[in-house]
Amino acid sequence: MKEYIKGANPYMPFWEHVPDGEPRVFEYNGEKRVYVYGSHDTLKTEYCGPDQVVWSAPVDDLTNWTYHGVCYNSTDGSILYAPDVVQKGDTFYLYAAEEKGSRIMVATSKNPAGPFTNPIKTDLGFDPGILVDDDGRVYAYWGFCKQYCAELNDDMATIKKETQRENVIKHSVVGTWSPDDGMQDENDAFFEASSPRKIFGKYVLIYSKRYYTHHPEYGVYEDCNGFLSFKYSDTPLGDYKMGGDISFNGGEVIPNGDGTNSMTYRWGNNHGSIANVNGQWYIFYHKQIGTNEFARQAMVEPVDIAMDKNGRIFIGKITYKDGEPIASEPVEMTSQGAHVNGLDARKIISAGYAIHIFGGAKGGYNGGLHGAYIKPVYDQFDNLSEPIVDITGNLTVGFRYLQFGNNSPQTVTADITALEDLTVNVRVDDYKGKVISSFAMKKGGKTATAKLTSGVVGKHAIYFEFLSSSKNIIAEFDKFTFD
Incomplete structure (x- = not known):
């Protein structure tokens, strides 16, 4: 059974909301x-x-x-x-x-x-x-x-x-x-x-x-x-x-x-x-x-x-x-927080750890005015993820940083609710960086797995690029993992 990443950024559980610390x-x-x-x-x-x-x-x-x-x-x-x-x-x-x-x-x-x-x-x-x-x-x-x-x-x-x-x-x-x-x-x-x-x-x-x-x-x-x-x-x-x-x-x-x-x-x-x-x-x-x-x-x-x-x-x-x-x-805003060697790519990583939500139908951070956002959750249980909702075409979602270790994984699996037909590219190091995996999803799909087309080891930033011909909201992104 895979473990969920804990204590990253945010370092408290997703259901807890303590600012001004x-x-x-x-x-x-x-x-x-x-x-x-x-x-x-x-x-x-x-x-x-x-x-x-x-x-x-x-x-x-x-x-x-x-x-x-x-x-x-x-x-x-x-x-x-x-x-x-x-x-x-x-x-x-x-x-x-x-x-x-x-x-x-x-x-x-x-x-x-x-x-x-x-x-x-x-x-x-x-x-x-x-x-x-x-x-x-x-x-x-x-x-x-x-x-x-x-x-x-x-x-x-x-x-x-x-x-x-x-x-x-x-x-x-x-x-x-x-x-x-x-x-x-x-x-x-x-x-x-x-x-x-x-x-x-x-x-x-x-x-x-x-x-x-x-x-x-x-x-x-x-x-x-x-x-x-x-x-x-x-x-x-x-x-x-x-x-x-x-x-x-x-x-x-x-x-x-x-x-x-x-x-x-x-x-x-x-x-x-x-x-x-x-x-x-x-x-x-x-x-x-x-x-x-x-x-x-x-x-x-x-x-x-x-x-x-x-x-x-x-x-x-x-x-x-x-x-x-x-x-x-200023120091960089990261997904890893105190996981200074990067988040374990083989654990379950919530979309709520994203520190890059950019592009989208209107352009700019969070996909433009009234664009994509991390949806707050309040149910107090351990394996709780936090989704990104209202995703539109050409939006990228980034995580800095993941740790892949000395051996490259073979696949990536993402829990994405497809509200329209779409393609998701997984890029490395930069939101315009090398595509290491890609998968197509039909409207109504919930989960997708794709092989990596290029190996990746060590510590890297990872980005999910959402593409669709639709001008509507196309997806909700919950979590992902590498195998």
Whole structure:
């Protein structure tokens, strides 16, 4: 019996929808694990929900996640936005954003998995992020389109008023959300999602950036907040210097042939942070599925972190010259996540792991406006797949990366519901790459198997190309495997 791939990207089961994930490595009962605290997209018609849950994994295996259940319920049944959790002494503090982030409560537990109890109201605001410094002093960062920070008192709830600062990162341009205070920066605008870390003795503030300028290198030609970015400072409440972008959730970025690029996945709001897990740094973030932003899923990628001789911090995919870091850019959005050698091609791989949905009848990511998308699922059982629906002709669906080992498989089998007559090409390495298999399906077909016409070994990206003379929706794609 074939196994389903688990713990890829998204790394939680398909039925679980935890965005805004703050990763924290805690030791409890003698075991170090990485715990993820986030919002909980359960309402289906709007962001988040009235409870929050905890998932964790051992530090030596980020593909093996355990569900710990609900750790906190809002005190009045209101919707909870993004939280954070820190440890001070033997106590864990959950900063819960009740009433859609307008009321920040702090609750406590002796267990990092909760439950967190005895909540009290804090002085903090939207999207709180907390840093417990090496000397035991505690700093808080918060804000939506305007950034605030301050030192906390020993009660972990109130701020030292004289320490509060505003705009250590400049904010979004004046408009629906931002104040007209002369602190705008359309090229590097703080949007939300404050998340502080300390690295190499520097204070690093990770945040959701909103670009108001086009960035064709990422395929961005509109206002966009699909990025997680960072700045850094020598002091916790100091002036933060330009850092860079760590993550972008617009999928694989492909060249257009004219010096510009295109994203291949529908970007959406982004929120998360970094964690050093067993000596390797990772960025935890989320992607969008469905037709809105109300079923987001937790994603993870390894990142590189370095500091040059002048004290400049680099995070993401780093370029080095003569051993010195000189530039960084966002790490690739992948299907593999913590399966760093690639997904086992001989296991069952859900279409829900796709990070490239491009082309289609109208062209562009997700096949154009109102095009193909990953359909959310909510049934809680183990071998659950997540289909791509509303596929039209000339759409490609890509997975980065699969591991084929030292011996090439002989066939590929795909569960595809054919809504029209169609042909499916399987391509390797690039969405226009070499065709290694092809099969024709008649309308009404559910599954197809085809021989490989060319061997493939090692680690490769794989793409399914859907072709049909029909202008209608032609297929739904559920899962595939190689044999």
